Amino acid sequence: MTQDVEMKDNATTPSQSLPPPPPSTLHHLKEIASVIENGSKSNEVRRIGRAVRLTIALRKRLTASVLSSFIDYALIPGSDPHPRLSSYLPKEDDQAMETDTATSAAQTQGKQLSPELEIYCYFVVLLFLIDHKKYNEAKDCSSASIVRLKSLNSRTVDVIASRLYFYYSYSYELTGDLAEIRGNLLALHRITTLRHDELGQETLLNLLLRNYLHYNLYDQAEKLRSKAPRFEAHSNQQFCRYLLYLGQIRTIQLEYTDAKESLLQAARKAPVAARGFRIQCNKWAVIVRLLLGEIPERTVFMQGGMEKALRPYFELTNAVRIGDLELFRSVAEKYATTFSTDRTHNLIVRLRHNVIRTGLRNISISYSRILLADVAQKLRLNSANPVADAESIVAKAIRDGAIDATLDHANGWMVSKETGDIYSTNEPQSAFNSRIAFCLNMHNEAVRALRFPPNTLKEKESAEKRRERQQQEQELAKHIEEEDDDDF
Structure with missing residues (x-):
């Protein structure tokens, strides 16, 4: 009896240990x-x-x-x-x-x-x-x-x-061969518009903008974007791409405020897995903020997995922050290949004036009165007549409101005025209003992004349909991140 039992146990053990094949x-x-x-x-x-x-x-x-x-x-x-x-x-x-x-x-x-x-x-x-x-x-x-x-x-x-x-x-x-299909993409965009295929319209509009921007045709891209039919965004990926292209167009057109808003919104909305897309958005956003006279925070360059890619822009930001023109030239020459690949070389050329203005602002804060020759020396102006160049730069900065100072042409001095109380101006109120507008805009976008199953209030669902719908929603939530990993 004991032997039979042991034989039966040994016979059943191998079949139970084999897992089903994947x-x-x-x-x-x-x-x-x-x-x-x-x-x-x-x-x-x-x-x-x-x-x-x-x-x-x-x-x-x-x-x-x-x-x-x-x-x-x-x-x-x-x-x-x-x-x-x-x-x-x-x-x-x-x-x-x-x-x-x-x-x-x-x-x-x-x-x-x-x-x-x-x-x-x-x-x-x-x-x-x-x-x-x-x-x-x-x-x-x-x-x-x-x-x-x-x-x-x-x-x-x-x-x-x-x-x-x-x-x-x-x-x-x-x-x-991207230029070969531009006419075909335009025809497809017309077809999808006539068929009311809004997802296809989003995709093809972004592809056409990418096609134009690839060949630096910014005017044609803006004409297409302004004439294209407006509709509510259906895909987060396509909307992020649209914001990136819109920010690039606005940057080239010197509309830095709108460009900054579009680029930062694209970087925030992009999924974490889309690292390459977020790096591209942050590169352009850093340049735009520098052109606006802002200095990005250090945390922007220390995001996970983006430190190496944003290193050239970090050194560029440091040069602009200090106002050192010589350091700015060395960084621009050191990473010239990277800037050309990122298509930001022309924008960095525009930053030279911002570097000079930042250095001039630091000088006006540090000195109540300084000779124009010393200003030219501190700004490291390499020209035939640096004193005359420094005088014109200071005059333009005073006219633009970058610094609060006066020029003494007789003695060749720049005389800085005392810094007043900023809270006595409208600057805090404007900053507070901009933050409120940003929060309200984010709330409105979140409300518009809500999706509801169709006909939930018009007809009652059976128990079987309700279970099937819940199962689909669970599977959709499970695979929603996989969708974000692909297109960026």
């Missing part, structure tokens, strides 16, 4: 395809968006063999997109094909292909080509997907279409 990438793609089909049948855009977010989570696991098997599963073998998409994938000698591929392909022959699933196949193949640096094939694939999208007018396709628009422009940008 689902494969192809299995996940099939589940995403079912989500897309259910979303297209029920006309629910949120399910399509959830499918896109799940795909981004699988992006690093996509291989040619998996995508080939998925195309055989999702597309009808005799359809037009099947051989086209298969031709973009490299042929591998030892493709690890799934065991259920043949049966799945046989099942897809009897059903009709949905447009959402077809566009999704273009999307996953395009992601694979860009990740594996096959940029020429990515251009061909994205162009073919855009031709197919022009013939589709469905709101359930718009979520995937907006991603295809982005990667369509990105593939041409990687090959240096």
Whole structure:
């Protein structure tokens, strides 16, 4: 009896210790395809968006063999997109094909292909080509997907279409042919406007602004932005990009106050995972604040993961803060390549006058009376007649209100006036009003960003629909961060 019991226990132990095998990438793609089909049948855009977010989570696991098997599963073998998409994938000698591929392909022959699933196949193949640096094939694939999208007018396709628009422009940008698609992007923006595809309008407007700014066509970008139809933002990523491009346009147009507000708002709204985007926003914001005469706080340059990228701008800020023109020249020459890559070199040239003005302000605070020759020496003006240059600089600073002083032309002095009480002026009130306006604006944007399920007050939901909706909201909250990691 004891031996039989021991034999039974030993027999049951191995089966209980074996864990179930993890689902494969192809299995996940099939589940995403079912989500897309259910979303297209029920006309629910949120399910399509959830499918896109799940795909981004699988992006690093996509291989040619998996995508080939998925195309055989999702597309009808005799359809037009099947051989086209298969031709973009490299042929591998030892493709690890799934065991259920043949049966799945046989099942897809009897059903009709949905447009959402077809566009999704273009999307996953395009992601694979860009990740594996096959940029020429990515251009061909994205162009073919855009031709197919022009013939589709469905709101359930718009979520995937907006991603295809982005990667369509990105593939041409990687090959240096961004100017070739400008006319096509304008045509697509017109089509999406006529179809009331607001998400597509947001994406294409940002792509057109990026296209113009890439070639320094700031006037054309401003004309397009001012003439484009206005609508409420639907995507936080696209809205952040729009604020960045708007801030860059305003900076070039010398509208520094509006530019500062747009750039800082873009940096605040961007997700933490979008580090590269936030670095770009902070670079431009630092330059704009310096042009406005402000000195950014040290904490701006000490943000996590951004210290190395913002190091040149930290040294530049230090030179402007001190008002040392020689130090400013050395920093500009040291990081000239970095500033040219960031497209901020022309803005840094404008900062030379701010450096001189800051140094002059420090001199006026330190000295009640000083010779213009000493002013030229302290500012390190290297010119043929530094005293005359110092006199003109001091006169302009007095006229602009940068310093409170007078010029004694007879003796060649700059005489500073005593500093009054700032609380007797309107400066504290204006600063307080600006902070109140900022808080009210943030509150209004937060209220506008609230989203409510449709028809919650018009009809009662059944228990099953309520449970399904709660499950979708939980899954949406789970994968919302994965959406932020992709596009920046």
